[in-house]
Amino acid sequence: MTRTPQVVVIGGGQAGLAAGYHLRRLGVDFVILDGQSTPGGAWQHAWDSLHLFSPAAHSSLPGRLMPSQPGETYPDASHVVAYLADYEKRYDLPVQRGALVQAVHRDGPFLRIQADTGTWQARAVISATGTWTRPFLPAVPGREVFQGRQLHTVGYRRPGDFAGQRVIVVGGGNSGAQIAADLAHDTELTWVTQRPPRFLADDIDGRALFDVATARRRALDEGRTDTAGVAALGDIVAVPPVRQARDAGLLKASPMFLRLDRHGILWADGRRASADTVIWCTGFRPALSHLAPLGLRGVRGHIATAGTRAVDEPRLHLLGYGDWTGPASATLIGVGRPARDAAREIAELLKTAHCHRRLHGEIGHVPPVEYEAASYLTAAKPQVTTTN
The missing domain is CATH 3.50.50.60 (FAD/NAD(P)-binding domain)
Structure with missing residues (x-):
C-alpha cells in the first residue's frame, strides 16, 4: 500500500x-x-x-x-x-x-x-x-597493500582499543585533532596533516564558528565574493583534551606522506614510520x-x-x-x-x-x-x- x-x-x-x-x-x-x-x-x-x-x-x-x-x-x-x-x-x-x-x-x-x-x-x-x-577515503597510493588495520573516523571508539600500538592519524580537522589527542597518551602516535594545523584561540568555541558561518553566508547573499575577512579564524577548536595534548607537546603534526607500503608510511624525502593502524579522519x-x-x-x-x-x-x-x-x-x-x-x-x-x-x-x-x-x-x- x-x-x-x-x-x-x-x-x-x-x-x-x-x-x-x-x-x-x-x-x-x-x-x-x-x-x-x-x-x-x-x-x-x-x-x-x-x-x-x-x-x-x-x-x-x-x-x-x-x-x-x-x-x-x-x-x-x-x-x-x-x-x-x-x-x-x-x-x-x-x-x-x-x-x-x-x-x-x-x-x-x-x-x-x-x-x-x-x-x-x-x-x-x-x-x-x-x-x-x-565516509571519504583519499586515493593514497599503497592503501591496498598496507598489512595493518585501517579505519575511518566512523569506526573509532576509544583509545584502549589501540593501547601500545603504532598509530597514524590522518587529518587536520577537528575529528583528526580530537582523535589524535585521545590517542596521544596510550599509543605511539604520528599525526599527519595536509597542511600545518590551525588552532582557534583557546577562548573561541562553536558559538564563534556559527557567527562566522552566518556572516559569510550574509556576505555571499549580498554579492560579496571576498569573504576571507569573516572566515579566517582557523580549523581546529581547542577543546580541553586537544588543548591539553597540544600544550604537553603531544600534538606535533607531520606533513602528509607520499604513500603506504606493507608496514607503514613513507614521505617524499625518504623518511618512513612503521604502523599497526592507520585512522583516516578525512571527512565525509x-x-x-x-x-x-x-x-x-x-x-x-x-x-x-x-x-x-x-x-x-x-x-x-x-x-x-x-x-x-x-x-x-x-x-x-x-x-x-x-x-x-x-x-x-x-x-x-x-x-x-x-x-x-x-x-x-x-x-x-x-x-x-x-x-x-x-x-x-x-x-x-x-x-x-x-x-x-
Whole structure:
C-alpha cells in the first residue's frame, strides 16, 4: 500500500527533527523516515570522548533549549542523543524507524519515495540524511597493500582499543585533532596533516564558528565574493583534551606522506614510520544516493540549490549538509533557520498546488490547510516558545 502524506522527510537526525518541528508548526501533514533503529542520528555512533564545541544552551534545536549536562561545560555525545530522543517525543514527531530510503522518483504531481519498508507519495520531500554514512577515503597510493588495520573516523571508539600500538592519524580537522589527542597518551602516535594545523584561540568555541558561518553566508547573499575577512579564524577548536595534548607537546603534526607500503608510511624525502593502524579522519560526503533517479547532479556531482531548494526540482529541499544548504546547517544550532525556511517554502508550494487543483476541479470544496503557527501551538506537547 502506498502512503500519501503531504511531505516526506528523509532522515531522523538533528536536521530531520528541526524540519519536523517547523512543518508541525505550519500544520503540514508529514512523516519522517529514518533508517536507524533508535533516535539520536549520527551522534549515537560517535567515539566515546566526543564533546560538543559549544555549551548546551548554544547547541539547541528550535523550540527547546538543550539542558546542561552536570559537570560538563561542553556536553558529550550521549547527552546529545538523549536530547534528540526527548525532542522527538516532546513534539510528537511522526518518525518511522528502520525505514531506509532507497530511491526518490518523479511520479506526475508527486515524488515517489521507495524505502525498504514500503512506498510513499508526497508533494514535497526534504532530504536530511547527513554525511555520516558516506565516509571519504583519499586515493593514497599503497592503501591496498598496507598489512595493518585501517579505519575511518566512523569506526573509532576509544583509545584502549589501540593501547601500545603504532598509530597514524590522518587529518587536520577537528575529528583528526580530537582523535589524535585521545590517542596521544596510550599509543605511539604520528599525526599527519595536509597542511600545518590551525588552532582557534583557546577562548573561541562553536558559538564563534556559527557567527562566522552566518556572516559569510550574509556576505555571499549580498554579492560579496571576498569573504576571507569573516572566515579566517582557523580549523581546529581547542577543546580541553586537544588543548591539553597540544600544550604537553603531544600534538606535533607531520606533513602528509607520499604513500603506504606493507608496514607503514613513507614521505617524499625518504623518511618512513612503521604502523599497526592507520585512522583516516578525512571527512565525509553528502549521503545523496537516494536522489540519483532525479538526475540533479551537475558535472562535479553537486546538486544546485537556491537556499535549501533544489534548483531543478522545486519539490525537493536539502537540509543539513553544510553551508551550501544554509549557514552552519550541519550543526545543532545552525540547522534551525534553514529548516524553518524550507518548511515555509514547502507550505507555500502546497498551498499553491491546492488552489491550482481546486481551480481545475481536481478536488472538491475542501478548505486548504491553514499554514499558521497557531494551528500547531494549540496542539503542542507541551507548548514552548521558539528560540529561533
